[in-house]
Amino acid sequence: MTWILHIDGDSFFASVEMSLNPALKGRAVVTGHERGIATAMSKEAKALGIHRGMPVYQIKKLYPQAIIVRSDYHNYSIFAHRMYNIVRRYAGKVEEYSIDECFARVEDIETAWKVKSDLQKELGMTFSLGLGPTKVIAKVASKWNKPDGFTVIEPDKLEGFLRDMQIGQIWGIGPQTAHHLQRLNIKTALDFIQRSEDWIRGNLGKRELELWHELRGTPVYHVHTSHDDLPGSIQHTRTFNPPTTDKKILFSELSKNVEGACAKARADKLLARKVYYFLKTQEFRYHRFEMALPEPLQTPNEILNLIKETLGEVHKAGVVYRATGVALNDLIPEAYEQKSLFQEGSACPPGPAGGVKNEKKREIFKTIDRLERKYGAHSIILGSSMRALTKKGERVGFHKRFNLPFMGEVV
DNA sequence: TCTGGGGTCCTAGGACCC
């Protein structure tokens, strides 16, 4: 039989910290210092009562023995790739699902045990594994026994597992859907799969029908290797404190987000054909705007001009905003970009405006990317992003942060 | 959990066309 294996790193971020620094082993380790709230914690920290989202000042006060460290996503990502590669020794198809999880197809239970043993030996941390006939059941299984678990759910043992599983615990069923299902008298996963297919079709949506099949052991979701598709979007968002009504500050925040998203696009060799941005109000409402770009872009200037032109419509005077965000959508690889056949020197009219100019601009930004790698992030930023930099919650002006030439105000 | 950042996918409704 072919099984779906789901692998989940236990307290992944905290475990990576402990693996890299053995002095932390056995201690209550918490990551998220930079955010001011706990992001992940070791089982020792959990045992003390520390939970996700707990403020750092509170942890310090209540549990002085806890060690609170900054999250280091670079290291976590290195460990994630080691994890994927170890799994690939044993499985042809591995889906890199997230920084601490993956799916794989394996032929037998022994193989899954070998994966677990290699992972733990080589990465110096524990993993919880779940084995089942479908992805959703494999997820149920890996969650069943944590940490350091290994749970196999055979198709004919399904009911026993699903009987004790609250509907809201199922992967893909969030608070809204859970509430809706409870009102229809579906409390557990077993209640759910015992409804007829017709009933599901008549009363629920596509997502729920898929989950219904998966939970009954019929695969709907496939393990797909992660390299086969591009990301659909690149986003950069940031919440700031204090919130503001000031359009200039909001533009500056957007500017910083555009810079960040474009840097990522260049790093991934992608071009955006659409841009979307939003202002998020204190009430968590979004004022948004989406626009098609005149040509595929990965540099900030034109995008910022477009935002500048439209911000007046999006921004509502007097409304207090707490965050802004930018997404580059409709991404295409650099390689696909049509080289203009009619560039300088040609007798034919030029293609989309500024083909050559853009080429140069792109070169400039590639140089910036190299300098940033050398001198560190944010050593060079656009003038328009200056206002967004904060220090101890205050917006610092221009000169204080000015260590390298800036690229000029966006006109 | 009074709420950070980066993603994906689905759906309802409007615009436009025949």
Added chain:
DNA sequence: TCTGGGGTCCTAGGACCC
């Protein structure tokens, strides 16, 4: 023109995940 039915494409916004 006061008016049916159907298709497609796009957008806003919701829901969910890690």
